[in-house]
Amino acid sequence: MSRETDDLTELDRKLPIEAEEDLEDLALGEDYALNPEFVSDVVDALDRGDAERLRELLGALHPADVADLMGFLSADAREELVPHLDPETLAEILSELDTEIREEVLEHVPSATLAKAIGEMESDDAADVVDDLEADKRAQVLAAMPEIERATIEATLAYEDETAGRLMQREVVAAPQFWTVGQAIDHFRKEVDDLPELFFDVYVVDPSYKPVGAVPVSQLLRSARGVPLAQIMEPVTEIPVDMDQEEVAYIFDKYHLISAPVVEPGGRLVGQITVDDIVGVIQEEGEEDILALAGVSDAGRDAGVWGIVRSRLPWLLVNTVTAALAASVIGAFEAQIQKLAILAALTPIVSALGGNAGTQTLAVAVRALASRELSAFNAIRTVGREMAVGLANGTVLAVLTGAATYLMFHDLRLSVAFGLSMIITLFVAGLAGAVVPLALERMGRDPAVSSSVFVTFVTDFTGFFAFLGLAALILL
Amino acid sequence: MSRETDDLTELDRKLPIEAEEDLEDLALGEDYALNPEFVSDVVDALDRGDAERLRELLGALHPADVADLMGFLSADAREELVPHLDPETLAEILSELDTEIREEVLEHVPSATLAKAIGEMESDDAADVVDDLEADKRAQVLAAMPEIERATIEATLAYEDETAGRLMQREVVAAPQFWTVGQAIDHFRKEVDDLPELFFDVYVVDPSYKPVGAVPVSQLLRSARGVPLAQIMEPVTEIPVDMDQEEVAYIFDKYHLISAPVVEPGGRLVGQITVDDIVGVIQEEGEEDILALAGVSDAGRDAGVWGIVRSRLPWLLVNTVTAALAASVIGAFEAQIQKLAILAALTPIVSALGGNAGTQTLAVAVRALASRELSAFNAIRTVGREMAVGLANGTVLAVLTGAATYLMFHDLRLSVAFGLSMIITLFVAGLAGAVVPLALERMGRDPAVSSSVFVTFVTDFTGFFAFLGLAALILL
Numbered sequence: 001m002s003r004e005t006d007d008l009t010e011l012d013r014k015l016p017i018e019a020e021e022d023l024e025d026l027a028l029g030e031d032y033a034l035n036p037e038f039v040s041d042v043v044d045a046l047d048r049g050d051a052e053r054l055r056e057l058l059g060a061l062h063p064a065d066v067a068d069l070m071g072f073l074s075a076d077a078r079e080e081l082v083p084h085l086d087p088e089t090l091a092e093i094l095s096e097l098d099t100e101i102r103e104e105v106l107e108h109v110p111s112a113t114l115a116k117a118i119g120e121m122e123s124d125d126a127a128d129v130v131d132d133l134e135a136d137k138r139a140q141v142l143a144a145m146p147e148i149e150r151a152t153i154e155a156t157l158a159y160e161d162e163t164a165g166r167l168m169q170r171e172v173v174a175a176p177q178f179w180t181v182g183q184a185i186d187h188f189r190k191e192v193d194d195l196p197e198l199f200f201d202v203y204v205v206d207p208s209y210k211p212v213g214a215v216p217v218s219q220l221l222r223s224a225r226g227v228p229l230a231q232i233m234e235p236v237t238e239i240p241v242d243m244d245q246e247e248v249a250y251i252f253d254k255y256h257l258i259s260a261p262v263v264e265p266g267g268r269l270v271g272q273i274t275v276d277d278i279v280g281v282i283q284e285e286g287e288e289d290i291l292a293l294a295g296v297s298d299a300g301r302d303a304g305v306w307g308i309v310r311s312r313l314p315w316l317l318v319n320t321v322t323a324a325l326a327a328s329v330i331g332a333f334e335a336q337i338q339k340l341a342i343l344a345a346l347t348p349i350v351s352a353l354g355g356n357a358g359t360q361t362l363a364v365a366v367r368a369l370a371s372r373e374l375s376a377f378n379a380i381r382t383v384g385r386e387m388a389v390g391l392a393n394g395t396v397l398a399v400l401t402g403a404a405t406y407l408m409f410h411d412l413r414l415s416v417a418f419g420l421s422m423i424i425t426l427f428v429a430g431l432a433g434a435v436v437p438l439a440l441e442r443m444g445r446d447p448a449v450s451s452s453v454f455v456t457f458v459t460d461f462t463g464f465f466a467f468l469g470l471a472a473l474i475l476l
Numbered sequence: 477m478s479r480e481t482d483d484l485t486e487l488d489r490k491l492p493i494e495a496e497e498d499l500e501d502l503a504l505g506e507d508y509a510l511n512p513e514f515v516s517d518v519v520d521a522l523d524r525g526d527a528e529r530l531r532e533l534l535g536a537l538h539p540a541d542v543a544d545l546m547g548f549l550s551a552d553a554r555e556e557l558v559p560h561l562d563p564e565t566l567a568e569i570l571s572e573l574d575t576e577i578r579e580e581v582l583e584h585v586p587s588a589t590l591a592k593a594i595g596e597m598e599s600d601d602a603a604d605v606v607d608d609l610e611a612d613k614r615a616q617v618l619a620a621m622p623e624i625e626r627a628t629i630e631a632t633l634a635y636e637d638e639t640a641g642r643l644m645q646r647e648v649v650a651a652p653q654f655w656t657v658g659q660a661i662d663h664f665r666k667e668v669d670d671l672p673e674l675f676f677d678v679y680v681v682d683p684s685y686k687p688v689g690a691v692p693v694s695q696l697l698r699s700a701r702g703v704p705l706a707q708i709m710e711p712v713t714e715i716p717v718d719m720d721q722e723e724v725a726y727i728f729d730k731y732h733l734i735s736a737p738v739v740e741p742g743g744r745l746v747g748q749i750t751v752d753d754i755v756g757v758i759q760e761e762g763e764e765d766i767l768a769l770a771g772v773s774d775a776g777r778d779a780g781v782w783g784i785v786r787s788r789l790p791w792l793l794v795n796t797v798t799a800a801l802a803a804s805v806i807g808a809f810e811a812q813i814q815k816l817a818i819l820a821a822l823t824p825i826v827s828a829l830g831g832n833a834g835t836q837t838l839a840v841a842v843r844a845l846a847s848r849e850l851s852a853f854n855a856i857r858t859v860g861r862e863m864a865v866g867l868a869n870g871t872v873l874a875v876l877t878g879a880a881t882y883l884m885f886h887d888l889r890l891s892v893a894f895g896l897s898m899i900i901t902l903f904v905a906g907l908a909g910a911v912v913p914l915a916l917e918r919m920g921r922d923p924a925v926s927s928s929v930f931v932t933f934v935t936d937f938t939g940f941f942a943f944l945g946l947a948a949l950i951l952l
């Protein structure tokens with residue numbers, strides 16, 4: 001690195017470069033996770049009340065890392081840390097914090113400071129933070145804000161959660177269709193304060209403010225000044241303000257969008273969604289699917305034991321009922337088990353494999369539904385294929401486990417009953433694993449939620465009934 | 477929409493606007509999925525060999541939708557469709573297709589056409605396609621390409637799969653640090669053909685081509701011409717060329733990056749990664765976790781039954797072994813079951829709830845590890861909390877199921893054994909569900925893969941042993 005750059009960076013960061021680079025190296029490990037030593041340093045500085053050292057340490061961190069740091073601190077330490085953050089940093093950190101930590105932090109920030117910090121945010125982030133405030137504080141904060149900002153936030157909050165309206169920022173760059181590249185650039189240079197900090201597309205609008213196209217900023221830059229915007233604009237994918245965020249994410253991913261205009265029902269441009277908001281949504285939706293399939297909602301990193309228990313117990317109770325129902329099949333064969341107790345050991349093997357096979361099919365189906373690879377076109381083909389796979393896997397397992405059973409117990413009829421029940425159970429597992437999520441999707445439900453309790457019930461019931469029933473028929 | 481725009485769009489799209497808009501409406505449903513009627517239209521046109529109608533229908537689609545369409549066609553129909561695509565469209569579609577469909581399509585495209593199509597792609601997409609070609613065809617295609625393009629592709633393929641080197645495009649916009657905004661813009665306008673089609677940041681480099689900062693294009697646009705780039709540049713997060721793509725995605729998500737420079741070990745700028753590539757990676761990694769937790773790899777939408785069987789059978793075989801091992805515990809209590817056959821019906825309920833509770837903890841832990849909310853800082857705290865949750869959930873379930881058991885069988889000792897085993901099993905489930913993924917992560921393994929077979933084995937074994945053991949002690 002040449003001397004010249006050092007000087008500039010130095011000026012820019014307002015801290016001696018060597019000291020700061022050292023701190024940055026200390027702060028983050030190779031995998032961009034916070035170093036334990038750095039966290040201890042922060043805790044020590046907090047304990048000593050060393051404001052200057054704290055400012056130095058926090059100054060070396062990106063706001064996202066400060067948010068991370070707060071996640072690793074105790075609630076008390078967090079409370080002590082907050083007053084050391086300036087409004088600008090606070091604004092950036094608030095958008096990064098986990099919901100439950102944010103709620104706690106928000107309680108400890110004076111309304112006036114908060115109003116100032118929220119004023120620094122993009123409208124979508126600002127609305128999110130205001131939404132998290134308790135009624136009293138929300139009123140205070142809103143009262144302390146300029147009229148226009150308050151109106152913007154209230155308008156954003158009027159849209160439903162997880163829709164395009166909540167995701168969008170109202171700050172957009174629009175230009176009339178008769179402008180040239182030169183006119184646009186000159187206008188932006190003049191009205192610099194009205195522009196969003198960062199933007200990727202200039203939306204070209206008609207006189208009624210409906211988007212008719214978009215000009216990527218890099219396109220604007222490479223085009224001659226005399227070229228009309230209308231000539232270089234590209235078609236836009238308009239996002240209706242009430243579209244679900246999962247749908248928005250799907251469109252961004254499919255068409256590789258960087259930003260998209262959001263429109264009111266009449267078609268008027270009201271805001272834009274940028275891809276960095278979508279990255280968060282995709283993360284979130286993927287996480288939701290993983291958790292939903294396991295029958296658990298995320299109680300959050302800082303939830304207490306009782307919060308977690310509340311988030312998991314309902315699912316366990318539902319499963320108790322279905323497990324007991326399935327087990328009642330075993331109860332019905334009590335007489336047979338009394339005669340041949342080894343049945344009791346073999347039964348769970350059949351149901352376990354049915355459960356595993358059903359879960360495999362279910363996971364594949366849920367993923368394919370989410371990415372729309374599975375739809376009305378190929379639903380029947382998919383179900384048929386899963387039944388065939390179930391039969392094939394079942395047959396392979398039947399031969400192997402049937403042989404193993406014969407070697408252990410030297411009873412051909414027992415191994416035939418075991419093998420046949422394996423085929424039946426894996427066939428039903430393939431069927432249920434594909435049909436249940438498809439049916440839930442058709443009914444307008446999220447296929448990731450509650451599919452697995454149905455599927456497991458079906459595979460348990462089938463496994464128990466097929467094996468014990470066949471055993472009763474063939475053996476006893 | 478005013479007349480003026482219509483004319484321009486018309487020119488641009490080379491099709492009467494009304495007809496095309498009708499087709500677009502017909503093509504996509506409200507949820508941006510292809511309409512079945514549209515797909516039938518395409519199939520009909522293919523059957524009739526109506527090239528003009530096909531061109532019209534395909535012209536109404538975004539390349540991503542053509543790729544989607546191909547996924548819903550039969551292999552034969554796809555083969556017929558390919559010759560109707562022009563090289564430019566083909567290039568765009570190839571980057572969108574699922575791997576297995578792409579491999580099949582590539583077989584049917586002549587090498588010369590392919591070489592031309594690949595020449596139209598960004599270097600990362602081009603390398604992906606070449607990587608999918610069979611050895612013979614690859615040699616032909618590479619031979620038909622200009623020397624420079626070939627060298628670029630071979631250089632990209634030299635990086636390992638799923639690393640930054642493979643993800644990056646080599647096309648970057650860089651400027652020396654002593655340039656002003658005006659110099660940069662003038663240069664871009666003059667060298668328009670050397671610029672990538674779309675770019676978001678201009679990387680400022682020192683004389684040895686190391687990135688020292690980045691200027692977002694929108695910043696370039698709003699700044700006065702005389703301002704030096706070095707004055708408005710922002711610090712950059714450099715991505716080492718050998719960084720794993722999951723790591724890259726984490727950094728993009730965390731710091732809300734739109735693009736980032738990729739550097740060689742010496743620090744020299746060799747390419748850039750843009751956020752639209754990252755959206756794909758995040759989707760992919762989330763899907764991989766869902767499938768890995770269920771013990772299945774995605775065989776692909778078009779895989780045959782045997783392909784799917786091969787992707788699932790290994791996991792089922794592993795589970796057969798662990799299920800048999802766990803079930804051997806039941807076998808060891810054969811004598812007790814012979815005496816009291818109802819034990820055989822109650823045992824699977826305990827293990828089922830243990831399995832569910834373990835899966836809940838596992839899913840939360842895997843998710844938290846992926847998002848780095850769970851790390852060395854809070855591992856012990858997390859495991860402790862999960863054990864407490866297991867105890868709490870176990871106690872609630874013990875009371876409820878114990879009472880239910882008593883009501884059904886009027887045997888206090890049986891219900892005590894049942895309840896106690898529920899507490900023990902859910903406690904162990906919480907412990908195993910948290911410790912297993914943490915241990916795998918510590919060992920450098922993917923915690924989503926193979927965690928669940930361990931956890932299920934532990935919960936099954938514990939459930940069987942705790943209930944039957946307690947029953948033997950208390951009851952018999």
